[in-house]
Amino acid sequence: MKDALRVGLMLGWKQLRHASIWTTMLITFVMMLTFLNLVAVSGILVGLIEGSVKAYSDQFTGDIFITTLQGEKHIEKSGDLLSTMATIPGVDAYTARYTEGVTIEANYRERRDPKALRDTVGTTIVGLDPEAEEVVTNLSRHLVEGEYLTPNDASYVMLGATLLEQYSPLGQGDDVGFPTLSDVHPGTRVRVTVGDATKEYIVKGILKTKVDEISRRIFVTDSEFVRLAGRTNLNVNEMAIRVEKDTPASRVKQSLIASGASEYALVRLSREGLPKFLIDVMNTFALLGNGISSIGLVVSSITIFIVVFVNAITRRKYIGILKGIGVRASAIELSYVFQSLLYVLAGSALALIIIYGLLVPFFNSHPIDFPFSDGILVAPLGSTLIKLVILIVATVIAGYIPAWMIIKRNTLDSILGR
Amino acid sequence: MIEVKNLVKNYGKGDVVTHVLRNINLRIKAGEFVAIMGKSGAGKSTLMYQMSLLDVPTSGTVTLDGIETAGLSEADRTLFRLNRLGYIFQDYALLPELSAAENVMVPLLMTGMSRAEGMTKAMRALDAVGLGHRLDNRPAQLSGGEQQRVSIARAIAEKPDILFADEPTANLDSVSGEAVIKVMQELHQKQGQTIVMVTHEDEYAAAADRIIHLEDGVIVSDTTVNGREGAK
Numbered sequence: 001m002k003d004a005l006r007v008g009l010m011l012g013w014k015q016l017r018h019a020s021i022w023t024t025m026l027i028t029f030v031m032m033l034t035f036l037n038l039v040a041v042s043g044i045l046v047g048l049i050e051g052s053v054k055a056y057s058d059q060f061t062g063d064i065f066i067t068t069l070q071g072e073k074h075i076e077k078s079g080d081l082l083s084t085m086a087t088i089p090g091v092d093a094y095t096a097r098y099t100e101g102v103t104i105e106a107n108y109r110e111r112r113d114p115k116a117l118r119d120t121v122g123t124t125i126v127g128l129d130p131e132a133e134e135v136v137t138n139l140s141r142h143l144v145e146g147e148y149l150t151p152n153d154a155s156y157v158m159l160g161a162t163l164l165e166q167y168s169p170l171g172q173g174d175d176v177g178f179p180t181l182s183d184v185h186p187g188t189r190v191r192v193t194v195g196d197a198t199k200e201y202i203v204k205g206i207l208k209t210k211v212d213e214i215s216r217r218i219f220v221t222d223s224e225f226v227r228l229a230g231r232t233n234l235n236v237n238e239m240a241i242r243v244e245k246d247t248p249a250s251r252v253k254q255s256l257i258a259s260g261a262s263e264y265a266l267v268r269l270s271r272e273g274l275p276k277f278l279i280d281v282m283n284t285f286a287l288l289g290n291g292i293s294s295i296g297l298v299v300s301s302i303t304i305f306i307v308v309f310v311n312a313i314t315r316r317k318y319i320g321i322l323k324g325i326g327v328r329a330s331a332i333e334l335s336y337v338f339q340s341l342l343y344v345l346a347g348s349a350l351a352l353i354i355i356y357g358l359l360v361p362f363f364n365s366h367p368i369d370f371p372f373s374d375g376i377l378v379a380p381l382g383s384t385l386i387k388l389v390i391l392i393v394a395t396v397i398a399g400y401i402p403a404w405m406i407i408k409r410n411t412l413d414s415i416l417g418r
Numbered sequence: 419m420i421e422v423k424n425l426v427k428n429y430g431k432g433d434v435v436t437h438v439l440r441n442i443n444l445r446i447k448a449g450e451f452v453a454i455m456g457k458s459g460a461g462k463s464t465l466m467y468q469m470s471l472l473d474v475p476t477s478g479t480v481t482l483d484g485i486e487t488a489g490l491s492e493a494d495r496t497l498f499r500l501n502r503l504g505y506i507f508q509d510y511a512l513l514p515e516l517s518a519a520e521n522v523m524v525p526l527l528m529t530g531m532s533r534a535e536g537m538t539k540a541m542r543a544l545d546a547v548g549l550g551h552r553l554d555n556r557p558a559q560l561s562g563g564e565q566q567r568v569s570i571a572r573a574i575a576e577k578p579d580i581l582f583a584d585e586p587t588a589n590l591d592s593v594s595g596e597a598v599i600k601v602m603q604e605l606h607q608k609q610g611q612t613i614v615m616v617t618h619e620d621e622y623a624a625a626a627d628r629i630i631h632l633e634d635g636v637i638v639s640d641t642t643v644n645g646r647e648g649a650k
Contacts, residue, residue, distance in 0.1 A: 017515070
């Protein structure tokens with residue numbers, strides 16, 4: 001077998017070296033496109049949702065998201081939990097948020113007729129520490145108008161853009177079933193009502209992002225929230241934790257649970273908090289991507305099959321001669337398998353350079369602007385390598401079969417071209 | 419060395435069977451230089467293909483060095499050809515992408531020889547046929563006569579028991595043809611190489627010790643040339 005391998009490699013390499021450069025480039029190009037198709041199609045389909053998941057974690061939940069237990073209004077002993085959090089190794093930063101359902105009203109100063117329809121929207125108000133929030137979610141990055149809150153801003157509010165008519169993705173006006181506020185900009189006064197309490201705020205900034213939990217909420221400082229909502233305790237509703245770069249979030253989560261956090265709150269990794277339908281959509285897209293990619297795999301296998309078949313059939317006489325002078329069939333088969341292998345390796349190497357050197361960094365810095373998410377290219381190295389192995393196996397088989405078909409023919413018939 | 423008994427080779431099936439070889443019986447001793455002659459379609463090449471294990475007879479036996487070849491598998495026949503037989507084809511049959519030395523080296527590497535050893539042997543064989551200076555030339559860079567000499571070098575590099583040559587001069591001009599025959603004659607005379615050569619040219623057949631004439635698949639004459647006796 002060693003001799004067959006040696007001779008096969010020599011014959012394959014020599015044949016490839018003297019083959020037409022254009023043919024070689026074309027086949028390599030096809031293999032490159034196939035591998036790109038294998039990785040990129042499913043990668044973008046998964047990335048479409050993954051972008052949304054990443055944004056959810058980056059902008060809202062952090063790496064670990066702590067919420068109220070079912071049936072509870074607040075996270076009990078929030079102060080203790082926050083103190084504990086500060087001592088847990090691996091916690092980089094955290095932010096605590098108060099939330100409450102509110103009604104926000106605009107244009108009440110211009111309304112002359114008391115019976116006319118009020119310009120109101122029901123939403124959630126979030127009370128937060130602007131500085132802590134900034135460290136965890138970099139919230140100010142999503143300002144499209146105005147300025148970010150400072151800790152002393154008692155009369156200011158930031159609004160999510162989806163609440164405003166001019167930013168509503170569903171079109172102008174309230175007639176599409178989703179109410180929005182008209183003509184509200186930074187500096188506009190709005191009225192916020194929580195239960196029986198109502199207070200007027202000046203809009204300081206407008207936040208626009210594809211994460212609904214940001215763009216459908218309004219934001220005031222935590223101290224202002226406590227005043228407005230009349231909270232007598234300081235128990236919060238949400239906490240978002242950012243862990244240190246090299247620390248697994250699951251380890252921090254375990255530490256939190258071990259410290260008793262789960263007795264008072266629901267402690268979840270960012271991904272665990274995703275709705276089931278989103279996970280299902282992600283799996284479906286991955287499946288769909290793999291299905292589409294497998295068509296590419298079949299096409300490339302057929303390409304290699306045809307190339308090797310045509311090559312072998314036009315060299316049938318030489319194949320016969322090689323067999324005639326005592327070269328084993330396995331050596332000749334290996335020469336064709338080796339050529340196929342070189343095509344796939346060259347094509348895949350180019351594709352890998354394009355994927356990891358160009359596409360992944362490009363889509364990370366310039367996500368695709370889908371209506372509901374910023375799509376990125378998801379190409380984990382592990383699954384890319386698995387796809388590479390699949391492509392190599394498919395190509396090697398596609399190269400072997402036609403060679404075997406030609407080589408098994410009668411030696412003398414091959415030599416004489418019968 | 420070569421014993422052919424009741425050899426029959428037919429092509430086709432049913433009503434369109436062509437009887438190419440009809441009950442051939444033949445013995446070729448080690449060290450003989452035998453020329454097989456006959457008109458086109460007489461069956462001379464077909465006889466050589468059966469003796470050289472490139473084809474399987476319809477019936478009858480071919481025994482090489484006491485080994486009955488009928489029972490050999492395709493892989494065994496390939497191995498037998500590699501280790502014990504040498505071939506010179508009418509159209510040289512060199513691989514176009516390999517150099518002269520590499521063409522000679524391919525079967526040597528298949529025997530398990532190292533690349534260095536194979537190259538040494540290939541150079542020696544090419545030197546023996548007067549092409550020591552053309553090692554790196556590819557077939558397209560060689561004349562027909564030179565290509566055929568590379569083919570001879572490939573066939574003799576591993577010193578085969580029997581050298582088969584199928585019309586080795588057919589595609590060559592007379593000067594190149596004579597040069598090729600001269601190389602074969604020297605191999606036979608100096609090294610006692612057993613040679614079976616198919617040819618239809620009398621002047622080249624005269625280089626052999628023995629001439630077998632075929633006609634319609636039957637041996638019609640088997641004569642020794644000028645009383646020469648090459649068999650050991």
